[in-house]
Amino acid sequence: MAGLKPGEINLGTTIMAVKFDGGVVVAADSRTSTGAYVANRVTDKLTKVNDRIYCCRSGSAADTQAVADIVSYHMDLYSSQHGERPTVKVAASLFQEICYQNKDNLSASIIVAGWDEQKGGSVFEIPRGGSLHQQEFAVGGSGSTYIYGFCDKTFRPGMNREECIEFVKNAVGLAITRDGHSGGVIRVAVITKDGVDREIVYGNALPPQYTG
């Protein structure tokens, strides 16, 4: 596995995806840092792969953008050839193939989440190294380490859409407070059979938390 090269832009990040009956909620912070400098404070780390599948990117900004572009191309090709949208599993497998085969040259940790006809909502995590893990919810990025405990305590299977949205806002908000490489706004996307609803949560609208 490669690390970031000196000067390479880092998506030091908090990303998250949660499955509910009917779809998924994905969320991310909006900070891109080059070392300690905040290069972009309004980054969009939730990248469309197709109309019902998004990926959350963390690690190297360049690597993850490149991989997402390639997968997005393959998604279009699949739709043209098969006449139907690929499943989330297909998208995740494509991400895995690229991340695993190029593991020595990439620094990318990606969460793939979306909705398809077959399975409804699905969440897949592809950490550095290129393994594939299907989960009920996934957190990733440098800020995720601070919220594992909170997520384990708060998550229940069978939460509805609103509960999932509250869950991700709270979790990403907590990670932003503690992680220097996460910050800015919280971008949230809810993916269901009807489409994608995107939302921005600004700092002043965060759920209350202790900040000293």
Place this chain on the structure above:
Amino acid sequence: MEMNGSAIVAMVGKNCVAIATDKRLGQQALTVDMGFEKVFPVTDSMYIGLAGLATDVKTLRDRFRMRVNLYKHREERTIEPGTFANLVSHTLYERRFGPYFVEPVIAGLDKNQQPFICNMDLIGNINYAKDFVVCGTASDNLFGMCESLWEPDLGPEDLFEMVSQALLNAVDRDAMSGWGAVVHIITPDGTITRELKGRMD
């Protein structure tokens, strides 16, 4: 120097000076404390801000307090800003080959109520300025903000607004500083201290 994170700025106004700092204490990316003090009163009309390694910030705060108190006993008067700056410089240069990892900023009014600001590198080189001084992990950002915002002869209220904007916007572009801010405005009539509400990310 990038271990704990900090942002400190001092500016000169009309018969007043301002010194402002963020409140974050981090261990690289992890934020450990959001109320860490980095600016300390030296006398009634002088403050020192210490940016850099937190353990050295605390140690030097205590060492300067001792040396200023001893000065007061021997000289039977309070220390002037210019003299204190030399005291700080000397304390740092004593450790030339195993230095304290701090960069001090001093702001105060001398006995004639004239504004005084300066900052230093970690081994005590004093940089006197007539307008503003900056230090910490956000120093590059602070330079940009101060250079564009600063103008001479601002009164205490205007100076407060300006130094607050300079600090808040500078730390918003630095991952290692922020999480709250404190501003002290030192005037001949006393010091006004205000806490700023900033981004907690």
